[in-house]
Amino acid sequence: MKIAVYSAQPYDRRFLDEARPNGVEAVYFSDRLELDTVPLAQGCTAVCVFVNDLLDAPVLEALHALGVRAVLLRCAGFNNVDLQAAGRLKLFVARVPAYAPEAVAEHALALVMTLNRRTHRAYARVREGNFALDGLLGMTLHGKTVGIVGAGQIGAAAARIFHGMGCKVLVSDPAPTPQLEGVAERASLDALLAQSDVVSLHCPLLDATRHMINTASLTRMKRGAMLVNTSRGGLIDTAAVIEALKSGQLGALAIDVYEQESTLFFQDHSSDIITDDVFQRLMTFPNVLVTGHQGFFTMEAMREIAAVTFANLACFLQGSPCANALLTPG
Missing domain, CATH: 3.40.50.720 (NAD(P)-binding Rossmann-like Domain)
Structure with a gap:
């Protein structure tokens, strides 16, 4: 399966690729997720996003129309996600609640x-x-x-x-x-x-x-x-x-x-x-x-973010309970 990683910087690619399991393909985009960049997720089952990506109702609806069924937040905050819309669309949404x-x-x-x-x-x-x-x-x-x-x-x-x-x-x-x-x-x-x-x-x-x-x-x-x-x-x-x-x-x-x-x-x-x-x-x-939102930026935190992100993805693919899920398809 394939995931689209938005707001991806070189360091994101490094640590996500280190943790990425076999059978999962990641395509990286430096673009921020918003309505205009939704088409980049064509052919992807999941999107992986960060703090400044926009996941309001129009964006989620457009992603769903492309076949996206999971939203993986590589951060703890989720104020940028319209959870009501995600629930209506039966999307899986999970975060990384704590990383170093x-x-x-x-x-x-x-x-x-x-x-x-x-x-x-x-x-x-x-x-x-x-x-x-x-x-x-x-x-x-x-x-x-x-x-x-x-x-x-x-x-x-x-x-x-x-x-x-x-x-x-x-x-x-x-x-x-x-x-x-x-x-x-x-x-x-x-x-x-x-x-x-x-x-x-x-x-x-x-x-x-x-x-x-x-x-x-x-x-x-x-x-x-x-x-x-x-x-x-x-x-x-x-x-x-x-x-x-x-x-x-x-x-x-x-x-x-x-x-x-x-x-x-x-x-x-x-x-x-x-x-x-x-x-x-x-x-x-x-x-x-x-400083430019670098508080989280340590090697230990980046490894933890990557590991938990793919553990959340595994829960979605296996249909198993996920402790970090904000929403699971009902």
Whole structure:
């Protein structure tokens, strides 16, 4: 059988080919899945997609008409999939719910450390022979309060990392968090925002969490605090964050995700004019650090993604129960 892999980069091909079982043919496309690129899946039984591929009702219907019967997400988030439409079409949909969660948690720490101690600016200075320390002053994280919003596997890993650094860790999550006993204190979101020197987002993008960081919640944050987002760009109202940065209410921002990233991330735009004015405004702030959705990008995580993706495919082909399925043909 044949699967169409969308948004495929060279590293995707490497790790998927390493894990691909005999009898499965993968055809790779760098194109993002959207209505115009659906015909690339002609002759394929399944599609394999990533975070910025579009799987709304028209796309799913067009895929179904081509004979596609399975959607394999090589990521944990599924907010880009119309599950109601997929269910109506009796499609198999499965994801990779966790892949080296420590990878994203460690990247969140790297963003905090880089932005706090200005190591990115120090690196550029030293390469120019400038060893002055003015403008590089940071804070000692030991003893500071770090708020973790979302205590899934990634959030829990982040909580343990910051606890190990001597930080007081607060966690806000609607579910119980017995795995963090002795590591973090539970708090309401409002209390967490008011007390935290660093707020790190690790929750899924749902209707209830979209723009959870907005003008009102930014006002409730401790003045001068740092905000970190390695989860989903839509958790943050970027325009509101820009205003908070301008006023000094928000002290610093580190993001690995961006609400409109689908037209920017995972591609080389170094020779292009970027027309996203909001993103360009963000890049003018010296206290903003942006990486291009690389938090997951470790060898261990890529191998796990590939292995689980093909295990999910095996469940579909064999008609066996799949722990990672969001939908199975009824």
